[in-house]
Amino acid sequence: xxxxxxxxxxxxxxxxxxxxPDLFTRIVDSDEKGVYVSGAxxxxxxxxxxxxxxxxxxxxxxxNDKEYAIVGAIPADVKGLTYIYGRQSCDTRVxxxxxxxxxxxxxxxxxxxxxxxxxxxxxxDKLFMNGEFEFxxxxxxxxxxxxxxxxxxxxxxxxxxxxxxxxxxxxxxVPNVSHIKDKIIEMTHLNETIFAAGIASSHQGHKMKSxxxxxxxxxxxxCKHNVTRFPYEISRLAQDIAGGLMVTLxxxxxxxxxxxxxxxxxxxxxxxxxx
Numbered sequence: 001x002x003x004x005x006x007x008x009x010x011x012x013x014x015x016x017x018x019x020x021p022d023l024f025t026r027i028v029d030s031d032e033k034g035v036y037v038s039g040a041x042x043x044x045x046x047x048x049x050x051x052x053x054x055x056x057x058x059x060x061x062x063x064n065d066k067e068y069a070i071v072g073a074i075p076a077d078v079k080g081l082t083y084i085y086g087r088q089s090c091d092t093r094v095x096x097x098x099x100x101x102x103x104x105x106x107x108x109x110x111x112x113x114x115x116x117x118x119x120x121x122x123x124x125d126k127l128f129m130n131g132e133f134e135f136x137x138x139x140x141x142x143x144x145x146x147x148x149x150x151x152x153x154x155x156x157x158x159x160x161x162x163x164x165x166x167x168x169x170x171x172x173x174v175p176n177v178s179h180i181k182d183k184i185i186e187m188t189h190l191n192e193t194i195f196a197a198g199i200a201s202s203h204q205g206h207k208m209k210s211x212x213x214x215x216x217x218x219x220x221x222x223c224k225h226n227v228t229r230f231p232y233e234i235s236r237l238a239q240d241i242a243g244g245l246m247v248t249l250x251x252x253x254x255x256x257x258x259x260x261x262x263x264x265x266x267x268x269x270x271x272x273x274x275x
Contacts, residue, residue: 001050001076003041003115004143006058016064025055025117026067027130034123035130037070041115048083048111050076055117057140061133069136071129072122080120086112093251101252142214148224149215152198158191158234165238172243173271183237190230197223 006015006024015024025039037055047053054073061069074081093102129135166184169175197219204216239246245268254260269275 001044001047001053002056002143002147003044003047003053004056004058004140005041005043007040007042008058014059014062014065015068016062024058024065024068025070027070028067028119034121035070035072035127036119036121037072037117038119039117041117044113044115046110047076047113047115048085052076053081053115055122056143057129057136059140060137063133065136066131066133069129069131069133070122070127071139073126073128074120074122078120080118082116082118084114084116086114093253096251096253097256101249101255141217145215145217145220149198149201149220151224151227152195154227154231155191155195155198158187158194158231161234161238162187162191165241168242171270171274180241183241187234187237190226190234194223194226194230197226 003025009018009020009023015021015026018024022039025037025041027035028038029036041053041055044053052073053076054071056071057069094104096102129139162184165187166175169177169180169184174180201215201219201223204219205213206216208214249268250260250264255264265275
């Protein structure tokens with residue numbers, strides 16, 4: 001897990017200027033074996049699935065921020081690390097016993113969590129930045145260059161959503177209606193635009209002195225910018241095609257209920273042959 005984002009507190013102030021020094025992850029102590037860090041990391045996608053977490057700075061740092069200039073690797077179950085699991089709007093349905101409709105990705109579901117670090121120990125051999133504040137900005141830029149290009153993965157989700165929307169249109173008996181086809185074409189156009197920017201960023205990559213390739217920074221930012229806009233429009237079009245049931249569909253528990261289930265199955269049907 002790449003743990004970069006700090007809570008930040010007052011965004012107009014740097015780490016060393018905050019009223020609470022823990023609002024950015026920092027070194028609080030050291031000994032002959034290593035250093036101890038405290039702070040927090042927010043929006044940590046997939047951190048609970050990870051074996052190791054790499055802590056990194058999140059913004060440009062100054063001379064006064066040396067204690068915050070830290071890059072280090074910690075085991076995901078290290079002493080002093082607490083995870084606070086994020087919530088989703090319909091996550092309680094998963095606990096109702098629904099294994100098909102409401103579970104989502106049953107085997108590889110992701111999650112968001114906040115990580116609280118309380119004097120977490122990092123040995124010297126797992127510490128890769130220790131006070132070199134002048135390199136923090138470069139590290140953030142290069143990490144985000146790779147990371148924002150990697151958002152091309154969202155197009156896989158888009159492919160699934162486009163296929164689901166087309167399937168629902170077929171179930172409802174309207175696969176060839178012109179406005180439905182127009183919406184699916186627009187969804188595909190938006191999705192492939194995200195994909196194109198990500199692939200172009202990789203194709204335009206250049207070799208660094210170390211031998212590592214760095215993808216094109218501008219196109220990586222464009223890929224990320226597209227991801228902040230287009231998936232929402234793709235989702236809106238999918239909901240438009242699917243209709244109100246996308247939002248008001250009863251839970252799987254209701255469909256399995258001895259009284260409610262048969263009533264739902266009677267009325268919530270599509271074209272002939274689709275339950």
